[in-house]
Amino acid sequence: MPQTFPKSERLCSKKILGELFKKGSMSVGTFYLFPFRTLYMHASESEPEGKSALPAIVITVPKRTFKRAVDRNLVRRRVREAYRLNKHLFDKETTYPPYIAFLYTAKQIISFEEIEKGMKLAMQKVVSR
RNA sequence: GAUACGAAUCGGCUUAUCGCGUCUAAGUAAUUGGGCGAGGAAAGUCCGGGCAGCGCAGGGCACCCUACUUCCUAACGGGAAGGCGGACGGUUGGGAACGACCGUUCGACAGCCAGUGUCACAGAAAAUAUACCGCCAUCUUUUCAAUGAGCGAAUGACAAAAUGAGUGAAAGAGCGAAUAGCUGACGCAAGCCCUAUUCACUCAUUGUCUCUUUCACUCAUUCGCUCAUUGAAAAGGUGGUAAGGGUGAAAAGGUGGGGUAAGAGCCUACCGCCCGACGGGCGACCGGCGGGGCAGGAUAAACCUUAGGGGCUGAAAGACCAAAUAAGCGUCGGAUGUGGGGCGGCUCGUUUCCGUUCCAGAGCAAUCCCAACCGGGAACGAUCUGGAUGCCGACGCGGGUAGGUCGAACGAGGUGGUCGGUGACGACCAUCCCAGAUAAAUGAUAGGCUAUUUGAUACGUGCUGAAAGGCAUGAAUUGAAAGACAGAACCCGGCUUAUAGAUUCGUAUCGUGA
Numbered sequence: 322m323p324q325t326f327p328k329s330e331r332l333c334s335k336k337i338l339g340e341l342f343k344k345g346s347m348s349v350g351t352f353y354l355f356p357f358r359t360l361y362m363h364a365s366e367s368e369p370e371g372k373s374a375l376p377a378i379v380i381t382v383p384k385r386t387f388k389r390a391v392d393r394n395l396v397r398r399r400v401r402e403a404y405r406l407n408k409h410l411f412d413k414e415t416t417y418p419p420y421i422a423f424l425y426t427a428k429q430i431i432s433f434e435e436i437e438k439g440m441k442l443a444m445q446k447v448v449s450r
Numbered sequence: 451g452a453u454a455c456g457a458a459u460c461g462g463c464u465u466a467u468c469g470c471g472u473c474u475a476a477g478u479a480a481u482u483g484g485g486c487g488a489g490g491a492a493a494g495u496c497c498g499g500g501c502a503g504c505g506c507a508g509g510g511c512a513c514c515c516u517a518c519u520u521c522c523u524a525a526c527g528g529g530a531a532g533g534c535g536g537a538c539g540g541u542u543g544g545g546a547a548c549g550a551c552c553g554u555u556c557g558a559c560a561g562c563c564a565g566u567g568u569c570a571c572a573g574a575a576a577a578u579a580u581a582c583c584g585c586c587a588u589c590u591u592u593u594c595a596a597u598g599a600g601c602g603a604a605u606g607a608c609a610a611a612a613u614g615a616g617u618g619a620a621a622g623a624g625c626g627a628a629u630a631g632c633u634g635a636c637g638c639a640a641g642c643c644c645u646a647u648u649c650a651c652u653c654a655u656u657g658u659c660u661c662u663u664u665c666a667c668u669c670a671u672u673c674g675c676u677c678a679u680u681g682a683a684a685a686g687g688u689g690g691u692a693a694g695g696g697u698g699a700a701a702a703g704g705u706g707g708g709g710u711a712a713g714a715g716c717c718u719a720c721c722g723c724c725c726g727a728c729g730g731g732c733g734a735c736c737g738g739c740g741g742g743g744c745a746g747g748a749u750a751a752a753c754c755u756u757a758g759g760g761g762c763u764g765a766a767a768g769a770c771c772a773a774a775u776a777a778g779c780g781u782c783g784g785a786u787g788u789g790g791g792g793c794g795g796c797u798c799g800u801u802u803c804c805g806u807u808c809c810a811g812a813g814c815a816a817u818c819c820c821a822a823c824c825g826g827g828a829a830c831g832a833u834c835u836g837g838a839u840g841c842c843g844a845c846g847c848g849g850g851u852a853g854g855u856c857g858a859a860c861g862a863g864g865u866g867g868u869c870g871g872u873g874a875c876g877a878c879c880a881u882c883c884c885a886g887a888u889a890a891a892u893g894a895u896a897g898g899c900u901a902u903u904u905g906a907u908a909c910g911u912g913c914u915g916a917a918a919g920g921c922a923u924g925a926a927u928u929g930a931a932a933g934a935c936a937g938a939a940c941c942c943g944g945c946u947u948a949u950a951g952a953u954u955c956g957u958a959u960c961g962u963g964a
Binding site: 324325326327328331332333334335336338379380381389390391393394395398399401402403405406433 | 468470493852889893894895936
C-alpha cells in the first residue's frame with residue numbers, strides 16, 4: 322500500500338462534517354484514547370459503501386488549548402504523518418467506517434513517537450468496531 | 451578592548467527516504483520526470499491606497515480626522531530636509547541675570563489680547579489685582595524707661611554692753627550691764643546677797659551729761675501721684691507702598707546700581723519682552739536698526755475658533771458556470787370519466803336515484819315590461835357550442851442550493867548599474883519571475899557541515915607555590931545543543947508590538963598600549 326495522502330482521503334465536505342459533529346446522530350460513534358477523541362460515521366443507506374476507497378479523515382487541534390498558529394500547525398502535521406505512515410492497518414480484509422475525525426485533546430505538544438503510538442491504538446480500535 | 455545607549459543588517463547551510471501544495475512536460479488513463487514552495491515581523495489590524503459593489507444634481511449644517519515649514523509619495527496619522535523650543539553634556543562670555551557655539555536626544559509644535567468654562571492641595575493671594583500680613587509717614591490712646599519740676603508719704607540721721615558722732619523744744623528715765631525663766635493673769639521659780647566670771651584699749655564724766663519717747667525744722671534715701679521732654683513697646687485711625695510673604699505645576703519681567711519716609715521701570719546699564727519698517731529665506735523663521743518702560747497666569751488630550759481632508763461597506767467584496775430535489779412559469783399531449791368523500795334534493799329511512807367549478811356565445815318555456823288584437827323587448831334556468839381553471843405526463847425556462855471557475859499571484863515588483871537631488875525619492879538601462887492554499891500545502895524520520903556556547907582529555911605559555919596543585923590564556927582532539935519571536939490567506943505602502951544569537955557604524959564612560 323502506498324503511503325500517500327491524497328485529497329480524496331481528506332474530509333473536506335462541510336455537509337458531512339456538520340453531520341459528523343452534530344450531537345446525537347445515530348450513525349456516529351465515538352471513543353477516547355490518549356491523545357485523541359475519535360469520531361467515526363458509517364455510510365448512509367442511500368449510497369453504497371465503497372470497499373475500495375480508503376476512509377476520509379479530518380484532524381482537529383483546538384484553538385482553545387493552543388493559542389498560536391505555529392503550535393497548531395506542528396501538532397496537526399505530526400498527527401497527519403502518524404496516520405499516513407500507519408495507513409496499512411486499513412487493508413482489504415478489515416472493515417472500517419468511511420468518515421473518521423481525530424480530535425487532539427492533549428494539553429501539551431507531545432513528541433511524534435507518542436502520537437504514533439496513540440494513533441496505532443486508535444486505528445486498531447476503529448477497525449474492531 | 452569592555453560596558454551602556456542609539457541606528458542599520460542578518461535571522462544557519464546541506465544529504466537521503468517517505469509525503470504535501472502548485473506549475474510544467476509526457477501519457478487515453480493510472481502514473482512518471484522536472485521547477486518552485488513562509489517572515490522580518492507573515493503578528494496586532496492602528497493608518498493610507500489599489501480593487502469591487504452600493505449610493506450620489508449643487509451647496510450648507512452636523513459628525514470624524516489632521517495641525518511648525520517645505521518637500522517626497524498613488525496616498526497617509528508615514529518619511530526626508532529644515533525652523534523653533536525643552537533636557538543633558540562640553541567649550542566659552544558675564545559680577546549676576548542671562549547668553550553664544552558644538553554634540554546627543556525629545557517635542558500632537560495652529561490659536562486662551564473671538565467668546566464661554568475650569569484651576570484640587572498648599573498658599574496672604576489662582577486672575578478683577580489687591581483684601582490680609584508686612585514696610586513707611588502721621589495722629590490718638592495706653593504702658594514702660596530716663597531726666598527735670600512739684601506735691602505727698604515712709605524711713606533714716608547710726609552702731610554703743612551709757613555718752614562723746616544733726617539742730618531745737620517738751621516730757622520721762624538713767625548714772626554700767628549680763629549670767630532665769632514660765633504664765634492670759636494671780637502667781638511660781640536654781641533661796642538671797644557678796645565674791646567670782648564675762649563684755650569694755652585707755653581716759654574722762656552729776657554735766658552746756660546721757661538715754662528714751664513725742665513734735666518741729668534741715669538733710670539723705672525710698673516710694674507714690676501730677677506735669678514736661680526724650681526713647682521704646684502695644685492698640686487703633688488716616689495715608690503711602692507693591693520690594694517682601696516659599697506655597698505651588700504656575701505668583702504680574704530678571705540682575706546690578708541709583709533713588710526714596712518706605713518703596714516702585716520711578717531712573718539707569720545689561721538681559722528679556724512688545725511694536726515698526728528694512729534686509730535675507732519658497733516658507734517656518736532669522737538678522738541688525740529704530741521706537742516703547744513693559745502691556746497679556748495656566749489649561750484647547752476643556753467647549754470652541756481657524757485651515758485642510760473625509761460617501762458607505764469590505765475579498766465571507768463581487769462576477770460566472772451549475773447536479774439532485776421541491777415549489778413556480780411556459781409549451782405540447784392525455785383525461786374530463788369511473789370510484790370514494792362532503793353537501794343539497796327525493797324518501798319514514800337508506801346501502802337506491804338525481805344534481806353540484808367559472809367565463810363567453812347561441813337559444814328560449816314560465817315570469818316581467820310596452821301595447822292591450824296580432825306582436826315586440828328584457829331575463830333566470832334546462833339544453834347546445836367554445837374556452838379557461840383544475841388533474842396526470844413529457845420537454846423547456848428563469849432564479850438558485852451542493853459543488854466548481856474567476857477575482858488571485860507581472861506588481862506603485864525584486865536585483866544591479868548610470869544620472870538628478872543635501873535627503874526622502876525620482877528618471878533611464880539591463881536582468882529576473884520569486885508561495886498561492888481554500889477544513890486550508892510548506893512536513894516526518896535518519897544523518898552531515900559551519901558559527902557560537904558549554905563539558906572532557908592531554909599539551910604549550912605566564913603568574914603563584916618547596917612540591918602537589920591553583921588561576922589566566924593559546925591552539926589541538928572529542929562529546930552535546932542551531933534552540934528567539936513567530937505561520938502567508940486579495941494585494942501594496944507605512945506604523946506599532948515581540949525577538950535567542952551574530953555583525954557593522956556612531957556617541958559616552960572606563961581600562962590598556964604606542
